[in-house]
Amino acid sequence: MPSSTAMRWALLADVHANAEALSASLEHAQRRGAESHAFLGDLVGYGADPAVVVDRVRAEVKRGAVAVLGNHDQAVARQPSGSMDADASRVIEWTRNHLDRAQIAFLADLPLTVVRGGRLFVHANAWDPGGWAYITRAFDAGRSLRATDCRQTFCGHVHQPGLYHLAENGTVSGFQPTPGTGIRLGTRRRWLVIPGSVGQPRDGNPAACLRVTARRVFDTEPGSRLACITVLRTSRFAVDLTVDAEGRNLRVIRLVELKDWARMLGVPGDRLTFHVLEHPDPARAIIEFATSNGVDHIVIGARGSSALRRDLGSVSSQVVAEAECTVTVVKAP
Numbered sequence: 001m002p003s004s005t006a007m008r009w010a011l012l013a014d015v016h017a018n019a020e021a022l023s024a025s026l027e028h029a030q031r032r033g034a035e036s037h038a039f040l041g042d043l044v045g046y047g048a049d050p051a052v053v054v055d056r057v058r059a060e061v062k063r064g065a066v067a068v069l070g071n072h073d074q075a076v077a078r079q080p081s082g083s084m085d086a087d088a089s090r091v092i093e094w095t096r097n098h099l100d101r102a103q104i105a106f107l108a109d110l111p112l113t114v115v116r117g118g119r120l121f122v123h124a125n126a127w128d129p130g131g132w133a134y135i136t137r138a139f140d141a142g143r144s145l146r147a148t149d150c151r152q153t154f155c156g157h158v159h160q161p162g163l164y165h166l167a168e169n170g171t172v173s174g175f176q177p178t179p180g181t182g183i184r185l186g187t188r189r190r191w192l193v194i195p196g197s198v199g200q201p202r203d204g205n206p207a208a209c210l211r212v213t214a215r216r217v218f219d220t221e222p223g224s225r226l227a228c229i230t231v232l233r234t235s236r237f238a239v240d241l242t243v244d245a246e247g248r249n250l251r252v253i254r255l256v257e258l259k260d261w262a263r264m265l266g267v268p269g270d271r272l273t274f275h276v277l278e279h280p281d282p283a284r285a286i287i288e289f290a291t292s293n294g295v296d297h298i299v300i301g302a303r304g305s306s307a308l309r310r311d312l313g314s315v316s317s318q319v320v321a322e323a324e325c326t327v328t329v330v331k332a333p
Contacts, residue, residue: 007117010034011195013156015057016072017047017095018199022056025198028264038114040156040195041070041123043107045088047199050076050095054103069110070123070156071132077108120150124157134158141192142172152185153192161196165189214265214299224296228262229275229289230254231282251276283318290323298327 010029015022029037039057044050061067075092076099096104112129114121124132125140127147134157135141141164144153164174167189185191214226232250254276262272279285290298300316320327 007035008033009154010037011040011154011193012037012198013040013123013195014042014070014159014197014199015039015044015047015053016042016197016199017044017050017053019047019049019052019056021199022053024264026056026060027266031263037065038121038154039065039067040121040154041068041110042072042156043067043070044076044095044099045070045072046091050098051100051103054099054106058103058106066114066116066121067110068114068121068123069107069112073107073110074130077104115150118151120148120153122153122155124155126150126153126155132157135162135164135192135194138164138172138174141174142166145172145190145192151187151190153190155192155194156197158194159197159201160194162194164192166191221296225271225273226265226267227273227275227289227293227295228258229277229286230258231277231279231285233282234278234280251278283315283322286315286319287323290325295325297325298323300327300329 010026010032012022012025012029026037037060039060043053043057047053057065057067072088072092075089076095099107112122113126120126122129125135125147126144127133133140135144135155136158141162144155145164145166162174163183164172166172185193232254255274258274258276262274265272275289277285277289279288286298286300289295298319300319316327316329320329
Protein backbone atom coordinates (compact mmCIF):
# COMPACT_ATOMS: atom_id res chain seq x y z
CA MET A 1 0.00 0.00 0.00
CA PRO A 2 1.50 3.39 -0.91
CA SER A 3 2.09 5.89 1.85
CA SER A 4 -0.63 8.49 2.42
CA THR A 5 1.64 11.20 1.03
CA ALA A 6 1.86 9.42 -2.34
CA MET A 7 -1.72 8.17 -2.49
CA ARG A 8 -4.12 9.34 -5.20
CA TRP A 9 -7.23 10.62 -3.43
CA ALA A 10 -10.76 11.05 -4.74
CA LEU A 11 -12.48 13.97 -3.00
CA LEU A 12 -16.26 13.71 -2.68
CA ALA A 13 -18.18 16.44 -0.90
CA ASP A 14 -21.87 17.07 -0.24
CA VAL A 15 -23.33 13.88 -1.68
CA HIS A 16 -26.69 14.75 -0.07
CA ALA A 17 -28.29 11.32 -0.50
CA ASN A 18 -27.91 11.39 -4.29
CA ALA A 19 -27.10 7.72 -4.90
CA GLU A 20 -26.85 7.98 -8.70
CA ALA A 21 -24.34 10.84 -8.55
CA LEU A 22 -22.31 9.02 -5.89
CA SER A 23 -22.12 5.85 -7.96
CA ALA A 24 -21.09 7.78 -11.06
CA SER A 25 -18.43 9.68 -9.11
CA LEU A 26 -16.99 6.54 -7.54
CA GLU A 27 -16.85 4.82 -10.92
CA HIS A 28 -15.08 7.84 -12.37
CA ALA A 29 -12.60 7.85 -9.48
CA GLN A 30 -11.85 4.17 -10.04
CA ARG A 31 -11.16 4.74 -13.73
CA ARG A 32 -8.83 7.60 -12.85
CA GLY A 33 -6.81 5.36 -10.53
CA ALA A 34 -7.98 6.65 -7.13
CA GLU A 35 -6.46 4.62 -4.30
CA SER A 36 -8.58 6.05 -1.50
CA HIS A 37 -11.59 8.29 -0.99
CA ALA A 38 -12.31 11.26 1.23
CA PHE A 39 -15.97 12.05 1.91
CA LEU A 40 -16.06 15.67 3.02
CA GLY A 41 -19.35 15.74 4.90
CA ASP A 42 -23.09 16.06 4.24
CA LEU A 43 -23.68 12.52 3.09
CA VAL A 44 -27.41 13.06 3.62
CA GLY A 45 -30.02 15.79 3.29
CA TYR A 46 -32.07 16.89 0.26
CA GLY A 47 -31.76 13.63 -1.74
CA ALA A 48 -34.02 10.59 -1.78
CA ASP A 49 -31.56 7.76 -1.01
CA PRO A 50 -29.95 8.40 2.37
CA ALA A 51 -29.76 4.71 3.36
CA VAL A 52 -28.07 3.70 0.10
CA VAL A 53 -25.52 6.50 0.39
CA VAL A 54 -24.73 5.87 4.06
CA ASP A 55 -24.24 2.14 3.45
CA ARG A 56 -21.98 2.80 0.46
CA VAL A 57 -19.82 5.29 2.35
CA ARG A 58 -19.70 3.07 5.44
CA ALA A 59 -18.34 0.25 3.26
CA GLU A 60 -15.69 2.58 1.83
CA VAL A 61 -14.67 3.68 5.33
CA LYS A 62 -14.16 0.04 6.31
CA ARG A 63 -11.75 -0.16 3.37
CA GLY A 64 -9.77 2.82 4.64
CA ALA A 65 -11.62 5.85 3.27
CA VAL A 66 -11.90 9.11 5.20
CA ALA A 67 -15.32 10.50 6.12
CA VAL A 68 -16.04 13.61 8.18
CA LEU A 69 -19.19 15.06 9.71
CA GLY A 70 -21.27 17.65 7.88
CA ASN A 71 -23.97 19.91 9.28
CA HIS A 72 -26.75 17.86 7.64
CA ASP A 73 -25.24 14.64 8.99
CA GLN A 74 -25.13 16.17 12.45
CA ALA A 75 -28.71 17.37 12.17
CA VAL A 76 -29.95 13.89 11.24
CA ALA A 77 -27.94 12.13 13.94
CA ARG A 78 -28.71 14.71 16.62
CA GLN A 79 -30.82 17.82 16.11
CA PRO A 80 -31.02 20.46 13.34
CA SER A 81 -29.16 23.69 14.03
CA GLY A 82 -31.10 26.90 14.43
CA SER A 83 -29.66 28.20 11.16
CA MET A 84 -31.49 25.63 9.01
CA ASP A 85 -34.56 26.85 7.18
CA ALA A 86 -37.95 25.14 7.44
CA ASP A 87 -37.56 23.13 4.22
CA ALA A 88 -34.15 21.77 5.23
CA SER A 89 -35.48 20.86 8.68
CA ARG A 90 -38.37 18.91 7.15
CA VAL A 91 -35.93 17.01 4.94
CA ILE A 92 -33.81 16.21 7.99
CA GLU A 93 -36.82 14.70 9.75
CA TRP A 94 -37.76 12.70 6.65
CA THR A 95 -34.19 11.46 6.31
CA ARG A 96 -34.03 10.37 9.95
CA ASN A 97 -37.19 8.30 9.45
CA HIS A 98 -35.60 6.52 6.47
CA LEU A 99 -32.42 5.41 8.26
CA ASP A 100 -32.03 2.56 10.73
CA ARG A 101 -30.23 2.83 14.07
CA ALA A 102 -26.90 1.60 12.73
CA GLN A 103 -26.94 4.13 9.90
CA ILE A 104 -27.75 6.99 12.25
CA ALA A 105 -25.03 5.80 14.65
CA PHE A 106 -22.52 5.85 11.79
CA LEU A 107 -23.37 9.50 11.09
CA ALA A 108 -23.20 10.38 14.79
CA ASP A 109 -19.72 8.86 15.09
CA LEU A 110 -18.22 10.78 12.18
CA PRO A 111 -15.39 13.10 13.31
CA LEU A 112 -15.37 16.80 12.54
CA THR A 113 -11.83 16.60 11.18
CA VAL A 114 -9.33 13.98 10.03
CA VAL A 115 -5.61 14.56 9.48
CA ARG A 116 -3.61 12.19 7.28
CA GLY A 117 -0.18 12.71 5.83
CA GLY A 118 -0.15 16.45 6.48
CA ARG A 119 -3.61 16.88 4.95
CA LEU A 120 -6.67 18.15 6.78
CA PHE A 121 -10.10 16.85 5.78
CA VAL A 122 -13.03 18.90 7.12
CA HIS A 123 -16.52 19.81 5.98
CA ALA A 124 -16.68 23.56 6.61
CA ASN A 125 -13.40 25.15 7.74
CA ALA A 126 -10.39 24.68 10.04
CA TRP A 127 -10.89 27.58 12.43
CA ASP A 128 -14.26 26.35 13.77
CA PRO A 129 -15.18 23.00 12.17
CA GLY A 130 -18.43 22.64 14.11
CA GLY A 131 -19.57 26.23 13.57
CA TRP A 132 -20.35 25.55 9.90
CA ALA A 133 -19.17 28.93 8.57
CA TYR A 134 -18.66 29.01 4.82
CA ILE A 135 -15.50 29.70 2.85
CA THR A 136 -16.67 32.00 0.08
CA ARG A 137 -13.69 34.34 -0.44
CA ALA A 138 -9.94 34.57 -0.04
CA PHE A 139 -10.25 36.11 3.44
CA ASP A 140 -12.15 33.05 4.71
CA ALA A 141 -9.68 30.70 3.05
CA GLY A 142 -6.76 32.49 4.68
CA ARG A 143 -8.41 32.25 8.07
CA SER A 144 -8.84 28.51 7.61
CA LEU A 145 -5.32 27.94 6.31
CA ARG A 146 -3.79 29.82 9.23
CA ALA A 147 -5.83 27.78 11.72
CA THR A 148 -4.05 24.51 10.86
CA ASP A 149 -0.47 23.31 10.53
CA CYS A 150 -1.42 21.10 7.59
CA ARG A 151 -0.04 22.04 4.18
CA GLN A 152 -3.24 21.05 2.42
CA THR A 153 -6.87 21.40 3.49
CA PHE A 154 -9.80 19.74 1.73
CA CYS A 155 -13.35 20.83 2.52
CA GLY A 156 -16.85 21.08 1.09
CA HIS A 157 -19.98 22.88 2.35
CA VAL A 158 -20.20 25.65 -0.27
CA HIS A 159 -21.29 23.34 -3.15
CA GLN A 160 -19.04 25.17 -5.62
CA PRO A 161 -15.48 24.24 -6.60
CA GLY A 162 -12.70 26.56 -5.52
CA LEU A 163 -8.95 26.62 -4.94
CA TYR A 164 -6.95 28.94 -2.69
CA HIS A 165 -3.29 29.13 -1.73
CA LEU A 166 -1.36 30.88 1.01
CA ALA A 167 2.05 32.16 -0.12
CA GLU A 168 5.12 32.45 2.09
CA ASN A 169 4.58 36.22 2.35
CA GLY A 170 1.09 35.66 3.80
CA THR A 171 -0.84 36.57 0.66
CA VAL A 172 -3.94 34.49 -0.08
CA SER A 173 -5.08 34.05 -3.66
CA GLY A 174 -7.93 32.09 -5.17
CA PHE A 175 -9.07 31.03 -8.59
CA GLN A 176 -11.68 28.86 -10.26
CA PRO A 177 -10.42 25.46 -11.43
CA THR A 178 -11.00 24.45 -15.06
CA PRO A 179 -12.59 21.01 -15.60
CA GLY A 180 -10.11 18.50 -16.99
CA THR A 181 -7.08 20.69 -16.27
CA GLY A 182 -4.67 19.39 -13.64
CA ILE A 183 -3.13 21.72 -11.07
CA ARG A 184 0.11 20.89 -9.27
CA LEU A 185 -0.04 21.80 -5.57
CA GLY A 186 3.48 23.12 -5.08
CA THR A 187 5.23 22.66 -1.74
CA ARG A 188 6.16 26.34 -1.33
CA ARG A 189 2.52 27.25 -0.71
CA ARG A 190 -0.26 25.98 1.51
CA TRP A 191 -3.46 25.00 -0.28
CA LEU A 192 -7.18 24.86 0.40
CA VAL A 193 -9.21 22.77 -2.05
CA ILE A 194 -13.01 22.75 -2.39
CA PRO A 195 -14.03 20.10 -4.94
CA GLY A 196 -17.67 21.17 -5.25
CA SER A 197 -20.74 19.04 -4.59
CA VAL A 198 -21.35 15.49 -5.83
CA GLY A 199 -25.07 15.44 -5.18
CA GLN A 200 -26.27 19.04 -5.32
CA PRO A 201 -23.97 21.36 -7.29
CA ARG A 202 -24.77 25.05 -7.04
CA ASP A 203 -22.35 26.42 -9.61
CA GLY A 204 -24.96 26.55 -12.37
CA ASN A 205 -23.35 23.54 -14.06
CA PRO A 206 -25.69 20.57 -14.38
CA ALA A 207 -22.90 18.27 -15.64
CA ALA A 208 -23.31 15.42 -13.15
CA CYS A 209 -27.12 15.47 -13.44
CA LEU A 210 -26.84 15.64 -17.23
CA ARG A 211 -24.54 12.59 -17.28
CA VAL A 212 -26.98 10.50 -15.23
CA THR A 213 -29.93 11.47 -17.43
CA ALA A 214 -28.02 10.89 -20.68
CA ARG A 215 -26.93 7.44 -19.51
CA ARG A 216 -30.50 6.51 -18.55
CA VAL A 217 -31.86 7.58 -21.93
CA PHE A 218 -29.02 5.76 -23.70
CA ASP A 219 -29.71 2.53 -21.77
CA THR A 220 -33.38 2.50 -22.78
CA GLU A 221 -32.51 2.20 -26.48
CA PRO A 222 -30.33 -0.87 -27.20
CA GLY A 223 -28.04 -0.31 -30.16
CA SER A 224 -28.38 3.47 -30.02
CA ARG A 225 -25.48 5.89 -30.53
CA LEU A 226 -24.61 8.96 -28.51
CA ALA A 227 -23.26 12.18 -30.01
CA CYS A 228 -21.78 14.57 -27.43
CA ILE A 229 -21.70 18.13 -28.71
CA THR A 230 -20.66 21.53 -27.44
CA VAL A 231 -20.99 24.87 -29.21
CA LEU A 232 -18.45 27.65 -29.50
CA ARG A 233 -20.48 30.82 -29.94
CA THR A 234 -19.08 32.92 -32.79
CA SER A 235 -19.67 36.55 -33.65
CA ARG A 236 -21.87 37.53 -36.56
CA PHE A 237 -19.69 40.54 -37.38
CA ALA A 238 -16.31 40.57 -35.58
CA VAL A 239 -13.30 38.32 -36.15
CA ASP A 240 -13.42 35.41 -33.69
CA LEU A 241 -10.51 34.43 -31.48
CA THR A 242 -9.28 30.87 -31.95
CA VAL A 243 -7.03 30.75 -28.87
CA ASP A 244 -7.43 31.75 -25.22
CA ALA A 245 -5.26 34.21 -23.27
CA GLU A 246 -2.60 31.51 -22.81
CA GLY A 247 -2.46 30.65 -26.50
CA ARG A 248 -4.38 27.36 -26.23
CA ASN A 249 -6.66 26.36 -29.09
CA LEU A 250 -10.28 26.88 -28.01
CA ARG A 251 -11.61 23.98 -30.07
CA VAL A 252 -9.08 21.60 -28.55
CA ILE A 253 -9.92 22.81 -25.03
CA ARG A 254 -13.64 22.22 -25.62
CA LEU A 255 -12.99 18.80 -27.13
CA VAL A 256 -10.85 17.72 -24.17
CA GLU A 257 -13.49 18.95 -21.72
CA LEU A 258 -16.21 17.12 -23.63
CA LYS A 259 -14.30 13.84 -23.65
CA ASP A 260 -13.50 14.19 -19.96
CA TRP A 261 -17.19 14.78 -19.22
CA ALA A 262 -18.19 11.71 -21.24
CA ARG A 263 -15.75 9.30 -19.58
CA MET A 264 -18.08 8.84 -16.62
CA LEU A 265 -20.85 7.65 -18.93
CA GLY A 266 -19.06 4.39 -19.63
CA VAL A 267 -20.39 4.28 -23.21
CA PRO A 268 -18.44 2.02 -25.63
CA GLY A 269 -16.21 4.01 -27.95
CA ASP A 270 -17.80 2.62 -31.10
CA ARG A 271 -21.16 4.09 -30.04
CA LEU A 272 -19.87 7.51 -29.04
CA THR A 273 -18.83 10.57 -31.07
CA PHE A 274 -17.71 14.09 -30.13
CA HIS A 275 -18.44 17.32 -31.96
CA VAL A 276 -17.33 20.93 -31.36
CA LEU A 277 -19.67 23.16 -33.36
CA GLU A 278 -19.17 26.84 -34.18
CA HIS A 279 -22.20 29.08 -34.65
CA PRO A 280 -23.44 32.54 -33.61
CA ASP A 281 -26.65 30.90 -32.36
CA PRO A 282 -25.91 27.81 -30.16
CA ALA A 283 -29.54 26.66 -30.17
CA ARG A 284 -29.70 26.82 -33.97
CA ALA A 285 -26.42 24.85 -34.17
CA ILE A 286 -27.86 22.08 -32.00
CA ILE A 287 -31.13 21.96 -33.92
CA GLU A 288 -29.38 21.85 -37.31
CA PHE A 289 -27.02 19.11 -36.12
CA ALA A 290 -29.96 17.05 -34.84
CA THR A 291 -31.89 17.47 -38.08
CA SER A 292 -29.02 16.67 -40.42
CA ASN A 293 -27.96 13.61 -38.39
CA GLY A 294 -31.41 12.13 -37.80
CA VAL A 295 -31.26 12.52 -34.00
CA ASP A 296 -34.20 10.90 -32.21
CA HIS A 297 -33.76 12.53 -28.81
CA ILE A 298 -31.82 15.45 -27.33
CA VAL A 299 -30.67 15.70 -23.70
CA ILE A 300 -29.60 19.27 -22.94
CA GLY A 301 -28.49 21.01 -19.77
CA ALA A 302 -30.09 24.25 -18.59
CA ARG A 303 -28.30 26.77 -16.41
CA GLY A 304 -29.96 28.89 -13.75
CA SER A 305 -32.52 31.57 -14.53
CA SER A 306 -31.57 35.20 -15.04
CA ALA A 307 -33.31 38.36 -16.18
CA LEU A 308 -31.52 38.20 -19.54
CA ARG A 309 -32.55 34.59 -20.15
CA ARG A 310 -36.14 35.35 -19.18
CA ASP A 311 -36.26 38.27 -21.62
CA LEU A 312 -34.41 36.74 -24.57
CA GLY A 313 -35.04 33.05 -24.03
CA SER A 314 -32.54 30.36 -23.15
CA VAL A 315 -30.76 27.96 -25.48
CA SER A 316 -32.62 25.00 -24.00
CA SER A 317 -36.05 26.62 -24.39
CA GLN A 318 -35.32 27.43 -28.05
CA VAL A 319 -34.22 23.84 -28.68
CA VAL A 320 -37.39 22.52 -27.05
CA ALA A 321 -39.56 24.84 -29.16
CA GLU A 322 -37.89 24.23 -32.54
CA ALA A 323 -36.34 20.74 -32.53
CA GLU A 324 -38.13 18.12 -34.61
CA CYS A 325 -37.29 15.34 -32.10
CA THR A 326 -38.13 14.91 -28.42
CA VAL A 327 -36.02 16.86 -25.89
CA THR A 328 -35.15 16.30 -22.22
CA VAL A 329 -33.96 19.38 -20.32
CA VAL A 330 -31.80 18.83 -17.24
CA LYS A 331 -31.48 21.67 -14.76
CA ALA A 332 -28.95 21.87 -11.94
CA PRO A 333 -30.55 21.53 -8.45
